[in-house]
Amino acid sequence: MRDRYGVPFWKAVFYLLTAVGFVVLVRRYAYGLGAVTNLSDAYPWGLWIGFDVLCGVGLAAGGFTITTVVYVFNAKRFKPIVRPTILTAFLGYVLVIVALLADLGRPWNLWRPIVLWNPRSVMFEVAWCVMLYTTVLALEFSSLLLEKLRWTRALAVQQAVTLPLVVAGALLSTLHQSSLGSLYLIVPGKLHPLWYTPLLPVLFFLSAIAVGLAMVIVESRLSSRAFGRALEMPLVSEVGRVLVAALGVYAVTRVFDLADRGVLGAAFRPTGEAGLFWLEFLGGVLLPMGRLAAPRVRANTGALYGAALLTVMGFVVHRLNVSITGFESAQGGRYVPAWSELAITLMLVALGFGVFALAVRHLRVYPEAAPARA
Amino acid sequence: MPKRRRSRALLVDITRCIGCRACVGACKEAHGLPGDDTATELSATSLTAMVDQGDLHVRRLCMHCEDPSCASVCPVGALHKTDLGPVAYDARLCLGCRYCMVACPFNVPRYEWTKAVPAVRKCDMCIERVAQGQLPACVDACPVEATVAGDRDELLAEAHHRIAERPGDYHPHVYGETEAGGTSVLFLSPVPFAQLGFVQGLPAEPLPDLTWQVLEKVPGVVTLGGAALLAVWWITHRREEVAAAQTAREDDHA
Numbered sequence: 001m002r003d004r005y006g007v008p009f010w011k012a013v014f015y016l017l018t019a020v021g022f023v024v025l026v027r028r029y030a031y032g033l034g035a036v037t038n039l040s041d042a043y044p045w046g047l048w049i050g051f052d053v054l055c056g057v058g059l060a061a062g063g064f065t066i067t068t069v070v071y072v073f074n075a076k077r078f079k080p081i082v083r084p085t086i087l088t089a090f091l092g093y094v095l096v097i098v099a100l101l102a103d104l105g106r107p108w109n110l111w112r113p114i115v116l117w118n119p120r121s122v123m124f125e126v127a128w129c130v131m132l133y134t135t136v137l138a139l140e141f142s143s144l145l146l147e148k149l150r151w152t153r154a155l156a157v158q159q160a161v162t163l164p165l166v167v168a169g170a171l172l173s174t175l176h177q178s179s180l181g182s183l184y185l186i187v188p189g190k191l192h193p194l195w196y197t198p199l200l201p202v203l204f205f206l207s208a209i210a211v212g213l214a215m216v217i218v219e220s221r222l223s224s225r226a227f228g229r230a231l232e233m234p235l236v237s238e239v240g241r242v243l244v245a246a247l248g249v250y251a252v253t254r255v256f257d258l259a260d261r262g263v264l265g266a267a268f269r270p271t272g273e274a275g276l277f278w279l280e281f282l283g284g285v286l287l288p289m290g291r292l293a294a295p296r297v298r299a300n301t302g303a304l305y306g307a308a309l310l311t312v313m314g315f316v317v318h319r320l321n322v323s324i325t326g327f328e329s330a331q332g333g334r335y336v337p338a339w340s341e342l343a344i345t346l347m348l349v350a351l352g353f354g355v356f357a358l359a360v361r362h363l364r365v366y367p368e369a370a371p372a373r374a
Numbered sequence: 375m376p377k378r379r380r381s382r383a384l385l386v387d388i389t390r391c392i393g394c395r396a397c398v399g400a401c402k403e404a405h406g407l408p409g410d411d412t413a414t415e416l417s418a419t420s421l422t423a424m425v426d427q428g429d430l431h432v433r434r435l436c437m438h439c440e441d442p443s444c445a446s447v448c449p450v451g452a453l454h455k456t457d458l459g460p461v462a463y464d465a466r467l468c469l470g471c472r473y474c475m476v477a478c479p480f481n482v483p484r485y486e487w488t489k490a491v492p493a494v495r496k497c498d499m500c501i502e503r504v505a506q507g508q509l510p511a512c513v514d515a516c517p518v519e520a521t522v523a524g525d526r527d528e529l530l531a532e533a534h535h536r537i538a539e540r541p542g543d544y545h546p547h548v549y550g551e552t553e554a555g556g557t558s559v560l561f562l563s564p565v566p567f568a569q570l571g572f573v574q575g576l577p578a579e580p581l582p583d584l585t586w587q588v589l590e591k592v593p594g595v596v597t598l599g600g601a602a603l604l605a606v607w608w609i610t611h612r613r614e615e616v617a618a619a620q621t622a623r624e625d626d627h628a
Binding site: 029187198 | 483
């Protein structure tokens with residue numbers, strides 16, 4: 001048995017989510033953002049920016065960390081992870097662009113930052129990073145397609161430019177991951193002090209590295225259950241070990257920053273913000289870090305997966321706190337996404353899973369030798 | 375930011391305002407917006423509004439910052455500070471990312487949420503009229519000169535003059551003189567501005583400096599980062615080559 005519900009069930013879920021999302025999208029373009037979202041003048045950014053874009057980009061971070069480790073640091077043992085992470089990152093970025101097409105008020109102007117330069121704008125940097133890194137990812141991903149099509153000459157060209165692509169990808173990702181944090185540097189008066197810090201770009205970068213690794217573990221597990229294809233356990237355990245270090249660096253920076261700004265006390269006051277902070281930091285950083293520090297947890301598929309999921313949860317809560325809930329104390333009121341906003345997000349997630357599944361079935365995403373688990 | 379010599383500005387004196395709402399109505403008429411003069415909160419169809427707080431009447435409108443956050447964050451420069459003074463917006467360039475709304479320290483820009491082709495809406499200080507040497511509609515409409523137009527430096531001097539002349543009637547601060555690096559809309563009030571809901575705690579430095587401190591590092595990160603990565607690549611692969619050569623030599627000797 002591959003899955004408790006089987007392929008037909010998940011296919012039905014996929015078609016349902018895609019269909020509902022598509023209908024909402026049509027409504028959004030016909031009647032405007034107000035018709036399908038709970039966005040307002042006080043909360044101009046909601047679920048699509050907070051989750052689809054901020055989390056989507058972060059969850060794709062494995063794409064640059066693993067390729068850098070393998071091709072630049074020459075750690076060949078991680079090579080089997082390169083393909084699934086590049087696939088994830090490429091899909092992630094394409095879906096982020098789809099989300100932006102839904103969220104932008106005038107998406108047909110999306111190309112304008114190419115000719116209209118405002119280098120003082122973080123959003124300008126973000127726009128260029130999205131465009132350039134998506135191109136880099138498409139080129140990196142192209143090897144899987146070229147190999148399938150047996151276009152050997154094109155493949156040889158692609159292989160020859162691997163190093164420049166990897167270096168460009170690492171630089172663009174560093175800029176992009178951090179710049180998503182820099183976006184919020186301009187709102188010192190609006191974002192709660194538990195999240196507003198001059199170190200936002202650094203924290204965004206460090207947490208992206210951690211969550212990129214966590215996603216490698218999560219995907220390997222899901223692929224193993226759905227397709228019987230996955231990474232070998234010692235390798236996944238090793239990723240778990242690196243994840244402990246990544247979470248550690250992030251945790252130390254986060255605590256140091258809070259203490260340095262003298263706002264540690266805010267974490268111990270009985271506020272909703274403090275609760276969300278602990279959910280994010282205790283549940284999503286310290287807990288998985290502590291769990292993964294134990295070798296027996298890293299050796300156990302289920303426990304490893306659980307700790308990786310906690311890391312992803314902590315990351316998502318952090319991004320939503322920075323983009324939405326952290327604004328509540330200053331802006332007043334509250335933003336809760338409409339069901340139709342959720343529908344678009346679920347459609348994008350479904351598309352991500354669907355295309356990933358398609359790729360695993362038809363392209364050499366995981367090495368052939370990987371053990372098929374029953 | 376270069377210092378603008380003859381930058382147009384507005385001075386709103388809350389002690390003079392009688393709450394007649396002529397400015398709210400005139401603004402709608404000048405911009406062809408629907409509705410009457412009753413707006414108490416800014417909206418996509420009310421670019422100025424009036425909040426009545428007891429005997430005091432407080433106008434809301436774009437502050438037209440000297441170094442505006444909205445213009446600095448706009449990826450395509452759809453918003454920009456004109457030499458004339460007003461912060462202008464060109465909807466044709468706008469992506470609709472709404473970063474300007476997030477970034478504005480005064481929560482001024484509004485969005486046309488119900489339109490299929492939406493735009494950001496905010497007071498433009500009647501830039502077209504001002505460019506022709508006319509007064510902004512709200513200034514023109516005010517029967518008691520509660521809102522007056524002029525050069526920013528002159529209005530600042532005038533504001534301080536009024537405070538000095540009748541210190542008992544004024545709270546001794548010109549709101550907008552230093553807030554967020556200074557604004558082209560200045561307020562005088564008989565009571566502390568916090569009591570009237572004005573945004574407090576804004577730094578005297580322009581907010582765009584906060585993002586620029588990071589953005590100016592980008593070229594350095596790219597250059598140093600690129601060089602570092604290539605150096606690491608060279609070392610790790612050179613080590614491998616040396617090891618391979620050594621093995622080969624040992625094989626030869628054997």
